Amino acid sequence: MRDKILFIFPPQWTPISPHFAIPSLIGQLKNSGFNAEAMDLNIDFFNDILSKENIEEAIFNTKKQYEFLQKNLMSVFSPNKKESDYTKEEQMFLYKYNRIKNYIQKNSNYFTFIPMFIEEAKNNIKSENFYNPMMLIRSINIIDKALEIISLPYTPTRIEFEGISNPFFKFNYETIKYFVLDDKSNIFKKYYEKKLGEIIKKEASFIAISLNSSSQIVPGLTLTYLLKQRTKVHINIGGNFFGRISDELKKHKEFFDIFADSVSIEEGEGPIVEVAKFVTGQIEIQDVPNLMYKYKGEIYQNEKMKPIKLNDMANMNFDDYDFNKYFSPEIVIPYQSSRGCYWGKCSFCDQDFGQNFNVKNTDKVVSEFREIKEKYKIKKFEFIDESVSPTYLSELSKKIKLEKSLSPEFFCDARLETAFTKEILSEAYESGLRMILWGLESGSRKVLELINKGIDLDKRFDILKDAKDVGIWNFAFIFFGFPTETMEDAKLTVKMLVDNKDIIHSYGRSVFTMGRHAKLAENPEKYGITKIYPAEDEFSPNINFESVGSNNQQIKEILNFCIKECALAYHNPLWMYLRYREWLFLYVSKYGCDWVKNYKVS
Numbered sequence: 001m002r003d004k005i006l007f008i009f010p011p012q013w014t015p016i017s018p019h020f021a022i023p024s025l026i027g028q029l030k031n032s033g034f035n036a037e038a039m040d041l042n043i044d045f046f047n048d049i050l051s052k053e054n055i056e057e058a059i060f061n062t063k064k065q066y067e068f069l070q071k072n073l074m075s076v077f078s079p080n081k082k083e084s085d086y087t088k089e090e091q092m093f094l095y096k097y098n099r100i101k102n103y104i105q106k107n108s109n110y111f112t113f114i115p116m117f118i119e120e121a122k123n124n125i126k127s128e129n130f131y132n133p134m135m136l137i138r139s140i141n142i143i144d145k146a147l148e149i150i151s152l153p154y155t156p157t158r159i160e161f162e163g164i165s166n167p168f169f170k171f172n173y174e175t176i177k178y179f180v181l182d183d184k185s186n187i188f189k190k191y192y193e194k195k196l197g198e199i200i201k202k203e204a205s206f207i208a209i210s211l212n213s214s215s216q217i218v219p220g221l222t223l224t225y226l227l228k229q230r231t232k233v234h235i236n237i238g239g240n241f242f243g244r245i246s247d248e249l250k251k252h253k254e255f256f257d258i259f260a261d262s263v264s265i266e267e268g269e270g271p272i273v274e275v276a277k278f279v280t281g282q283i284e285i286q287d288v289p290n291l292m293y294k295y296k297g298e299i300y301q302n303e304k305m306k307p308i309k310l311n312d313m314a315n316m317n318f319d320d321y322d323f324n325k326y327f328s329p330e331i332v333i334p335y336q337s338s339r340g341c342y343w344g345k346c347s348f349c350d351q352d353f354g355q356n357f358n359v360k361n362t363d364k365v366v367s368e369f370r371e372i373k374e375k376y377k378i379k380k381f382e383f384i385d386e387s388v389s390p391t392y393l394s395e396l397s398k399k400i401k402l403e404k405s406l407s408p409e410f411f412c413d414a415r416l417e418t419a420f421t422k423e424i425l426s427e428a429y430e431s432g433l434r435m436i437l438w439g440l441e442s443g444s445r446k447v448l449e450l451i452n453k454g455i456d457l458d459k460r461f462d463i464l465k466d467a468k469d470v471g472i473w474n475f476a477f478i479f480f481g482f483p484t485e486t487m488e489d490a491k492l493t494v495k496m497l498v499d500n501k502d503i504i505h506s507y508g509r510s511v512f513t514m515g516r517h518a519k520l521a522e523n524p525e526k527y528g529i530t531k532i533y534p535a536e537d538e539f540s541p542n543i544n545f546e547s548v549g550s551n552n553q554q555i556k557e558i559l560n561f562c563i564k565e566c567a568l569a570y571h572n573p574l575w576m577y578l579r580y581r582e583w584l585f586l587y588v589s590k591y592g593c594d595w596v597k598n599y600k601v602s
Contacts, residue, residue, distance in 0.1 A: 003280050005029060005036045006204035010211070011188060011219040012164045015046040015327050016582050020334040020384055021210045021239060021268070023316040028269045031314035034276050037202065038320040041223070045191055046161075047325055049150050050122060050143065055115045061153040062100055069097040092168055092185070096155040103152060107145075114145050121146075122327070130329040130583075131590055133599060137577050154187040161327075162579070163215045171214070171537035173252045180222050188219040192226055204233055206279040208272065209260075211239040214541060224259045234279050238264040238272065241541070244516060246292060246301065248538040256294035263292040267307040267339070267356070274305075310339065310360035315368050318376055332380045332582045333372060335410075337365050337396070341386035343415060346439075347452050347527065348482065350515035362396045369400075369408050380589065382582060383412035387439075390419035397424070397431035411435035411473075411585045415453070416460035425463075426470040434589050436467060437581065440476035440504070443496030444489035447482050450527055464503040473588045473596070475581070476504045480562075481512040481555045483520070483547035484528040490550060490558040497562070498569040505597055506575040506584065509562060511555055513542045574599040 007022045022038050029036040048054065076090050083091060121139035129135045143161070151158040157166045157179075164187075169179060179185055199207075207227060211220045216239075224235050242249055243265045249255060256262075262285075264271050271290040277283045285293060289305035316333075323331045340357030341349070373379045393414070400406060409432045414420065416438055425433075440460070442448050448457055464474050478497070480490050497507055514520065520527045521543060528548035536544075550558065570576070574596060578584040587596050 003035065003205035004202060005034055005206045005208065005276055005279075006199070006202055007036060007038045007208045007210065008199070008223065009038070009040045009042055010209060010216055010223050011042045011045045012159065012215045013042045013213060014161055014580060015043045016580055017326055017328060017332050017334065017382075018043075018318065018321050019210070019212065020316075020336060021212055023318050023321075024313070024336075025208070025210075025238075025268055025272050026320075027314040027317040028273060028308075029276060030317055032273045032276070034273070034280075037204075038317075039199070040321060040325075041195065043325045044195070045188070045219075046327070047122075048191055048194075049159075050118055050146055052115045052118055055118060055146055055149055058150045058153055059111045059115075062104075062149070065096070065153055066100045066104060069093060069100070073097055088168070092156055095167070099155045100152055103148075110145050110149065114142060114149060117142050118146050125327045125329070126324070127329055131587070133574050133577070133601070137601065140577070140579070151187065154185050157185045157187050159187055164218070169218075171217075171540035173255070173539065175537075176217060176221065176539065177258075179218050180225055186218070186222060188222050189226075192223055196226060196230060199227070200231060206234050206236065206276060207231075208236045208238055208264075208275075211237055211241045213241065217241065217539075221259050228258060228260075234261045236260065236262045236264060236275055238268045244541050245539050249292065250299045250301065251538070253294060253297070253299060256299065261293065262288075265290045265292060265301070266304065269313055270305050270308045307339075307356050307358070309358050310336070311358075311364055315371055318372075323376070323378075328582060328586070330380055330586055331376075331378050332382050332585060333376075333378055334384045335365075335368075335381045336360070336384050337362075337388065337392070338385045342389055343387065343454055345452050345454055345519070347450060347520040348512065348514075348518055350517035350519070359392065362392070362399045365396060366399045366403055366406065369406060370403065373406065373408070379406070379408045380586070381408055381410040382585070383410060385413060387415050388412040390414075390417055390421075390424055393420075393428050393433070394424045397427045397433070400431040401427070408432045409434050409585075409589045411437065411581070413437045413439070415439055416455050416463050418456050418459050418463070420463050420466070422466040422470065425467050425472060429470045429472055433472060435473040435475060435581075435585050437475045437477060437508075438464070440478055440496075440507075442478065442482065442485070442489070443492035443494070444485065447485050447489055450484060451482065461500060461503065464500070468503045468505070468593070471593055473505045473584070473593050474503060475584070476507040477510075478507055479510045479512045480558050481550060483512075483545075484549045487550055487554055487558060490555075491561070494558070494562045494565050498565055501569050505593060506573075507566075509559070511559070514545055516541055516543055518543075572601050573597065574601055577601060 007026060009019055009022050013019055018040060026036045026038050073093060121142035124130065124135050124139040147159055156168055169175060183189060209220055209224055224237065227235055237260045242263050246265050274288045278285050278288050289302055292301045338359045342357060400408065411434055414436050441451055445457060467474050478493055497504055524532060529545050531546040533544040575584055578587055
């Protein structure tokens, strides 16, 4: 085996199951003869900070900071000053002081209660107690409170399972750099200081960091910064995030001095093997496809290579993962049977940016399911495809049913196409399909036509009824704030949820944001977009705009209206407390649709 290649998945990502990216890349490298190893620091981070000792230390530091801030802010605070009269640092100190003061005044009882029960809460979520709804809800609440306490000394930063927030954070290079280097708000640095020795001892000749979400930017770059300071190892950043903003990244030469030696753009399974060849001295850096790097003071981006077909990729490798660490009683493996979107015409979407559509043979899917079951004793899967087509689902279902001993259970995303017949859905249920995440989007025909879903709008509820009848849980994605959407349009979406609660088992609600590469940005006038602002935050994956339709205040009002109306219609159901699709899927798999739908939390 050749020199060791170390893959690290940093915080912050929901700690329920391994992310897809690294097991896929590890499999590809091992198949090419390289010695590759994975470290999931995200799950390790959450297990580390959610301990009695760490919470008690956070409480001590919170009280100490409160006393310090109370004493020192008096010299700068004045009731006659406006917010803009304070420096940015003074604003953050005032924010920190007020947040800590309010917490201590209202919630200091948690300082005693939470450390006592944190281990029990973690164990409940990771064990069969997960399937006791009231024990699970109580445990979730304890972990929420624990993360809030742990975050207090690092205010304005706040860490949660779902993400990381900071009201002063902006997606531009200087702000990112500031918060990476700021010890007062960087909640990750102390953890990394404990892990650096372990990482360095692995003596890797190449360390790859996978950044797939905006929530990983500060923690991920904190790690690469520290590694660049302490080692001479080649540091490569891959993942979805920087590929979307590669043109902006080129403008920041310093990035390649303090954060990374190279950045891999777009699909990585082929290029990562070539990076490994470069690091081990087999080829020159100029010959590595999809790579951005600094050479003789200038930033270069090499030519892109044709992506490897999914059928030609090695199987995912989870050999280095300790599944007992994850916050789930059963692991749900993220699985990809296609890349890109076979429809690819929805005007709001840019999720398939940088991906070339191709599909994995169903025989290979069945073979990989079998290997994962035999090797890792796991048979639950989440298809992370943009959408699984009716034809593909039908063929896969038939293949799975032929494998009598396989018995997987899985869920997927899909489009409400009339080709999803009741026969196909029934066969899919028999093969192990338990939940479908449908892109329902809106109750307004006008909005749906602008979205360009490409479906028969009059028959979509027939498909939901058929899915419900065969035992499949229907989860609906909806959003508010699409350009031209009025309050009346938005209320039609709420009415759709309320009137169809018998076939829409649960829903996920969001507010529309326009991605940099969304198709509607190419023809804004068609969608009532009156102004697109130059990006103030050059690293932001989204674009700010103004449009005909509801304003921000009206969108807030419709969100509150939706919460109120659906609470009355659905009567406080259990699924509203099962925050993550993996957890909901596990409950539906264990108890069935009717039991989960009818369980009300008192």
